[in-house]
Amino acid sequence: MATKLKSGQIAKVSGQYGLLGPRGGDTGKEVTVTKGEPLPPTPKPGMSFTLNDKTKH
Secondary structure, three states: OOOOEOOOOEOOOOEEEEEEOOOOOEEEEEEEEOOOOEOOOOOOOOOEEEEEEEOOO
């Protein structure tokens, strides 16, 4: 199972992070976050992110 990350947590790797609904379901939306940057706010409380695809070097 993939690790759930909360809004505001610092990204440990650059990549595409998928937005998960409050119950953990995939919303079909992704955000790009650079290593060392915080994950953006979620549209609704209880939502989280999971790393879908690391950026290629």
